[in-house]
Amino acid sequence: MMKKLSVENLAPVYFTVALFVIWEAACRLFKIDTFILPAPTEIFAAMVKYWWPLLKNSFVTLWTTMAGFAIAVVFGIALGVVVGWSRTIYRGLYPVMIGFNSVPKVAVVPILIMWFGIGEVPAILTAFLISFFPIVVNVATGLATTEPELEDVLRALGASKLDIMRKVGIPRTGPYLFGALKVGITLAFVGAVVSETIGANAGVGHLMVQAGSNFQMPLVFAGLISLAIQGILMYAIFAVFERRMVAWAFRSSQSAGG
Amino acid sequence: MIVLDNVTLTYPGRTGPVTALAGTTLNVRKGEFAAVVGPSGCGKSTLMKLVTGLIRPTSGTVSIDGAEVKGPVKVAGMAFQHANLLPWRTVLQNVMLPLEIVEPYRRRFSRDKAAFQDKAMALLNVVGLGAFADRFPWEMSGGMQQRASLCRSLIHQPALLMLDEPFAALDAFTREELWCVLRDLWQEFGFTVILVTHDLREAAFLADTIHVMSARPGRIVETRQVPFLRPRDLDVCYRAEFTGLVHELRNKIAEVRQAA
Ligand SMILES: Nc1ncnc2c1ncn2[C@@H]1O[C@H](COP(=O)(O)OP(=O)(O)OP(=O)(O)O)[C@@H](O)[C@H]1O
Ligand SMILES: [Mg+2]
Numbered sequence: 001m002m003k004k005l006s007v008e009n010l011a012p013v014y015f016t017v018a019l020f021v022i023w024e025a026a027c028r029l030f031k032i033d034t035f036i037l038p039a040p041t042e043i044f045a046a047m048v049k050y051w052w053p054l055l056k057n058s059f060v061t062l063w064t065t066m067a068g069f070a071i072a073v074v075f076g077i078a079l080g081v082v083v084g085w086s087r088t089i090y091r092g093l094y095p096v097m098i099g100f101n102s103v104p105k106v107a108v109v110p111i112l113i114m115w116f117g118i119g120e121v122p123a124i125l126t127a128f129l130i131s132f133f134p135i136v137v138n139v140a141t142g143l144a145t146t147e148p149e150l151e152d153v154l155r156a157l158g159a160s161k162l163d164i165m166r167k168v169g170i171p172r173t174g175p176y177l178f179g180a181l182k183v184g185i186t187l188a189f190v191g192a193v194v195s196e197t198i199g200a201n202a203g204v205g206h207l208m209v210q211a212g213s214n215f216q217m218p219l220v221f222a223g224l225i226s227l228a229i230q231g232i233l234m235y236a237i238f239a240v241f242e243r244r245m246v247a248w249a250f251r252s253s254q255s256a257g258g
Numbered sequence: 259m260i261v262l263d264n265v266t267l268t269y270p271g272r273t274g275p276v277t278a279l280a281g282t283t284l285n286v287r288k289g290e291f292a293a294v295v296g297p298s299g300c301g302k303s304t305l306m307k308l309v310t311g312l313i314r315p316t317s318g319t320v321s322i323d324g325a326e327v328k329g330p331v332k333v334a335g336m337a338f339q340h341a342n343l344l345p346w347r348t349v350l351q352n353v354m355l356p357l358e359i360v361e362p363y364r365r366r367f368s369r370d371k372a373a374f375q376d377k378a379m380a381l382l383n384v385v386g387l388g389a390f391a392d393r394f395p396w397e398m399s400g401g402m403q404q405r406a407s408l409c410r411s412l413i414h415q416p417a418l419l420m421l422d423e424p425f426a427a428l429d430a431f432t433r434e435e436l437w438c439v440l441r442d443l444w445q446e447f448g449f450t451v452i453l454v455t456h457d458l459r460e461a462a463f464l465a466d467t468i469h470v471m472s473a474r475p476g477r478i479v480e481t482r483q484v485p486f487l488r489p490r491d492l493d494v495c496y497r498a499e500f501t502g503l504v505h506e507l508r509n510k511i512a513e514v515r516q517a518a
Contacts, residue, residue, distance in 0.1 A: 150342045153411075156310040156420070158332030159359045167355065171346050248346045251396060 038218040043225060046218035053207060054226050060202040061192055062230060064120050068127025069188040073181065076132050080139025084169065085161070090144040094137075101133040106194055113199040123195040123203060130191035131184035138180035142173030175249035178242035185234045193227060260286040260309060260418070260450065265318035266475075267304055278304040280475035281318075286467075288323075288417075291444055291451045293461035295507065296471030297515045302454040305476070306420050309452060310334045322418070333360055334418040335411030335449075339426045341403035343395035349406045350391040353378045356414040363414060381409045385439050401432035405439065412443060419444075421453045425460065434492060437463055445489060458504045458511075462486075463495055470510050473518030480510055 020040045026032065027039035034042060047054060083093050105126055112122035146169055154164050196205025204223050211219035243250065262284040269276045278301035286292045294302050307313045308320050311327040320327040335356070343352045357363040357374050367374065382388050385405040395403050404424060411419060421440075425433045441464060444451060455461050461468045462484060470480040484503065486494050494500055 147340075147342060149338045149340060150344075152307065152310075152312055153336045153338075153342060154359065155312055155330045156332075156334040156336050157356050157359045157414070158330060158361075163359055167358065168344065171344070174346070246346070248394060248396070251394070 035215060035217050038221050042218040043221045046216070046222040047225070050219055050222065054204070054222060057202060057204045057207040057223075058226055058230060060120070061123075061189075061196065061204045061227075064123040064196075064203065065127050065185075065189045065192040065234075068124040068129075068192060069131055069185055071124070071128045072132040072135055072184060072188065075128075076135025076180075076184075077139055077177070080136045080173075081143065081165070081170075083136065084140035084143025084173075085165070087144060090140055094140070097133055097136060101137075105130045105191055106198075109195045109198045112195070118199045118201055120200070120202070122198075123192045123200060123205075126191040126195035127188035128191075131188040134184050134187065135177070135180045138176040139173050142176035143169045146172065174246040175242075178238070178246055182235060182238040182242060185238050186231050189227070189231050189234065259288050259323055260284070260452070261319075261321050262305075262308065263319050263321075265308060265315045265320060267301070267308060267313070268316045277475040279308070279315075280477055282471075282477045284469060284478055286450060286452060289448050289450055291453070291464060291466045293453045293455060293465035293468045294471060295455060295458060295461050295468060295511065296476060297473045297511060297518070298456070300471045300474050301476035302471060303422055305471075306336075306422050306452065306454060309418075310336065310420055331418070333414065333416050334420055335414070335416040336420045336422070337404075337407045337411040337424045339423045341395065341400070341407035343403055343406055343410070345394065345396055348392050348394055349382070349387060349398070350375065350378055352395065352406055353382060353409045353413050355410060360414045378409070378413055381413060382406075384443065385409055401428050401436070404428060404432075404436065408436070408440065408443075412447070412449075415447065415449075417449055419449050419451045421451065421455075423454055423456060426456065433457075433460070438492065440464065441490065458507045459495060459500075462500055462503050462507070463490065463492070468507065470507065470514070472514045479514060482507070 024040050027037060032039075038046075083089055083097075108129060109122060109126055112125050116122050116125070143165070146164070150168060151164060154168065159167070192203065193205040196203035197209050200206040204227055208220050208223040211217075211223065262282055265279055265282045266277065267279040269278060282301075282305065284305075294305060296302055304313070308315055309322075309327070309331075311320070311329050311331045314328070322331060343349070344355070347355070354374055357378075358367055363370075363374065379388065379391060382391055385408060387402060387405050387409070390398060390402060395406065398406070404427075408424065411421075425436055428436065437460060440451075444464075451464075453461070453464060465484055468482045468484060469478045470482070471477065472479045482503070486497075486500065
């Protein structure tokens, strides 16, 4: 059992290594030009060589992402609570939010750059915009779907709407919220990088654009890989956080009694 | 004393108005154990919501102890077919939930928490859940969850207990066990009970009075006093008078279903 589990746990490592090996082999076998697709060894060499610019720009991307995401969490929860407060507001606003959410955020970046100039602000705002709606929608859904019978029990005890929110609505929103945070952080990351590629003077996106215009393809790919690593790390952090905070939701779904 | 005087309730409904209750008149004395039986969809759950003030009647009046019910009554205990426990709280914390809401407990909650915990533990011990207080609801069987739900509806010592098919989802043995638990709790605390049920034996075993409702739109078509002496033992269910009463109730419901 233990052995099987550890094989399963290591599977992602095996797959990643296998992917790089195949990639490397393909590059050598078919003599693929570095300007088209650099081999992993070249990419890692670039990562080692340019470790300082990569690290510096990663920090910029990381903090803009986090700043945008933090704003999204605060406003997302606040608006989610407002929307989830009454079924009428929920029904009325839900389609509007879906509409807003389907506007491609990339299209907004040039506007943001015009408003706020080249720099970190557009990246923060894009990260915010892109991760904001999933949080609102999930918090609102969690609140609006409180079991009516449970609400009756509490109202017959004289509970106010606020009591019901505090004791039932908000705690039961937990799984929805953490699910949304997990997805939201990766989205925020995408938003920040997209904005950096369009117009910025720092960040991994900016670094990649510059490297691209200098034909330093290995460095472009090194940027991509460092983005992927950061994305995976952040997702993992929030997934662990989710498991910790709302363990009951994971375990109660496998409950025996009705 | 609970009085429903000529109460009619019409839901707006998505496909036109639905009259759930029409001219329902019902009296329940203080401390009485009343059962309401009737065909499915006749408005029993609606009746419960009217008594607790969760909905207002379209016409007629509902009053408790002489005062008209104009909003949620505030101190009724309720339990339903589904236990509806909060999965993020332990059983003990679930049972204590009403104390965090109902005055005067609410005001004193943080100060007297230890005392309230003892109170909840005592109640859990009565229903045989003492050893499971620190478990989560999803670690327990349906019957155990229902016991906890019963404790939650009684922890604040309500004057009125409303039960809407509380034992419907349980197996026959667990159900009879919980009948006895409820019987003992009622005998000890003396609250008023309105029990909605589809199980006529349950009504006959537990109640002082059984009200039979007609098919929708519902009203009370017959009220039967249950003559068996208290304290009742499960053996009473095997007596000829008991079986006779259940049989008559069954026929009455079959009749009102036919009439619909
Ligand atoms: N919110 C609502 N809107 C419209 N109609 C409703 C609503 N709630 C209940 N009804 C209708 O009112 C009638 C009575 O409903 P109620 O839930 O009181 O029945 P019940 O006697 O409890 O049924 P059951 O025994 O199946 O639980 C039903 O015909 C139902 O369709
Ligand atoms: Mg019902």
